[in-house]
Amino acid sequence: MRFAIVGATGIVGREMITCLEKRHLKIDQLRLAASPRSIGKIIKTAYGKITVEGISEELFKNSDIALFAAGSEISLKWAKKAATLGCIVIDNSSCFRYDPKVPLIIPEINPKDIFKHPGIIANPNCTxxxxxxxxxxxxxxxxxxxxxxxxxxxxxxxxxxxxxxxxxxxxxxxxxxxxxxxxxxxxxxxxxxxxxxxxxxxxxxxxxxxxxxxxxxxxxxxxxxxxxxxxxxxxxxxxxxxxxxxxxxxxxxxxxxxxxxxxxxxxxxxxxxxxxxxxxxxxxxxxxxxxxxxxxxxxxxxxxxxxxxxxxxLLKGAALNAVQIAELLIKRISK
Ligand SMILES: NC(=O)c1ccc[n+]([C@@H]2O[C@H](COP(=O)([O-])OP(=O)(O)OC[C@H]3O[C@@H](n4cnc5c(N)ncnc54)[C@H](OP(=O)(O)O)[C@@H]3O)[C@@H](O)[C@H]2O)c1
Structure with a gap:
């Protein structure tokens, strides 16, 4: 299972890394992306020291799941592209939440809605x-x-x-x-x-x-x-x-x-x-x-x-819920 976090240097992105670590997700690869300002920064994680990179098509071609936490502009520009490249996007912006084809998931409430997704799954608003x-x-x-x-x-x-x-x-x-x-x-x-x-x-x-x-x-x-x-x-x-x-x-x-x-x-x-x-x-x-x-x-x-x-x-309202959605996907894929 190859993961990417887009917006990994932001407050939600950082918490996503912590949630993956604390919930002991078994992942084969974690790649971290952010804006050009952060390219080259090194972030220490339980999965090793990871160098922050920019967003690219190559990143999504070689990732199975991408957690997006870089704001609406980036989600609009990249989420559909990532999905067409075979990477499932779990998006934290509000761009896709109201699209009837995109499931909006809280794993404790509507986990079954996840099974029909167009390559994008939306994370709800924090409140x-x-x-x-x-x-x-x-x-x-x-x-x-x-x-x-x-x-x-x-x-x-x-x-x-x-x-x-x-x-x-x-x-x-x-x-x-x-x-x-x-x-x-x-x-x-x-x-x-x-x-x-x-x-x-x-x-x-x-x-x-x-x-x-x-x-x-x-x-x-x-x-x-x-x-x-x-x-x-x-x-x-x-x-x-x-x-x-x-x-x-x-x-x-x-x-x-x-x-x-x-x-x-x-x-x-x-x-x-x-x-x-x-x-x-x-x-x-x-x-x-x-x-x-x-x-x-x-x-x-x-x-x-x-x-x-x-x-x-930052947790149930964003990073934790996104990681719980990823856990549901992994369970389903490994069945
Ligand atoms: N904060 C919350 O409580 C919360 C709750 C639910 C949902 N959300 C949603 O989660 C998303 C992230 O919010 P946040 O609070 O974590 O924001 P933030 O702290 O401002 O972090 C933004 C992240 O996006 C990256 N970024 C900005 N412009 C970029 C670009 N052009 N290309 C690539 N990466 C770029 C930033 O990279 P640099 O560090 O390099 O600038 C940073 O990693 C937003 O969609 C927000 O609506 C936030």
Missing amino acids: TAIAAIPLWEIEKHFGLKKIIISTYQAVSGAGKEAMEELEKQTCDYCQGKKLEIKNFQHQILFNLIPHIDKFQENNYTKEEMKVVWETRKIFSRPNISISCTAVRVPILRAHSESIVVETKKKITPKKIREIFKKTSGIKIVDDPKKNSYPMPLFASQNFEVQVGRIRQSLIFGDYGLEFFVSGDQ
């Missing part, structure tokens, strides 16, 4: 993936009627330069310097910005609509009632979300806790008396999504629940 893990359990056991999500998204969701911007603003503030703004619409330090990606005609942002479009596709529920408000907060890593649901069947916090306890990918962190609840600081670097503050909804009563989640968007 969608983190919320979908607990929401799917509610859908399966109680049926979802309505979902309302408010997000608290880390700056690393916008890439390594955005993460560096928050760090630099913090240092500059402490030194009394003028703060530079490059990656966000406003200063992010000591602020929050309810604006991620472009505003759409319906006055929601594209980030918010991604949650709607993608949840519907992954759950195969094209009419599910769902809305989202997405907010960038001055946190380095891990997205958090406040989630309110109305269900078809009666639901209680006790019943859902029992289910979440057995759900792969969820860690219940929910002991308010001990100040224990999901937080980005402790969700960072973890594969599981933390779920807590589980309570009966004041609005929907017996048919509703409210809870809070924190999950590492």
Whole structure:
């Protein structure tokens, strides 16, 4: 099994290498590609010291699976080409997620959808993936009627330069310097910005609509009632979300806790008396999504629940999910 990572020097790309290592994927070859700025850099991995190369047709001709994490422009330019050269692409951009021929996969939810792909498989948006893990359990056991999500998204969701911007603003503030703004619409330090990606005609942002479009596709529920408000907060890593649901069947916090306890990918962190609840600081670097503050909804009563989640968007929201998709493919190929 020959792997390539495109965008290997970025924050998602780096995490992809770590996920391959931590999950002990047996691979015969790992090649790392990035922009011309990084060509020749050496990255130490469990698969050896690897020299970063540029993107080329030769790379895809000689790779079986390529994990793409270099942004939309690169995905649009190279993903279809790679697929025609016989390399299966697992893409992290939003370019192909809404194409009906391209499966959009969360392995815990719709693994079977993977089997019909046109050489490209899409990885969901980070906010969608983190919320979908607990929401799917509610859908399966109680049926979802309505979902309302408010997000608290880390700056690393916008890439390594955005993460560096928050760090630099913090240092500059402490030194009394003028703060530079490059990656966000406003200063992010000591602020929050309810604006991620472009505003759409319906006055929601594209980030918010991604949650709607993608949840519907992954759950195969094209009419599910769902809305989202997405907010960038001055946190380095891990997205958090406040989630309110109305269900078809009666639901209680006790019943859902029992289910979440057995759900792969969820860690219940929910002991308010001990100040224990999901937080980005402790969700960072973890594969599981933390779920807590589980309570009966004041609005929907017996048919509703409210809870809070924190999950590492670089992992379940990107690199980990992509590597889990690769694991499914490998299982299928080796059958
Ligand atoms: N960050 C997240 O939480 C997150 C979550 C889900 C999905 N995603 C998606 O994952 C992708 C990567 O995001 P990221 O946050 O990792 O971004 P990033 O930290 O800015 O990394 C971008 C990567 O792309 C490479 N790259 C840029 N221009 C290139 C070019 N012309 N040719 C080849 N490689 C090029 C960069 O190489 P250099 O280092 O050489 O510049 C770097 O390796 C994006 O599509 C993003 O939407 C991100």
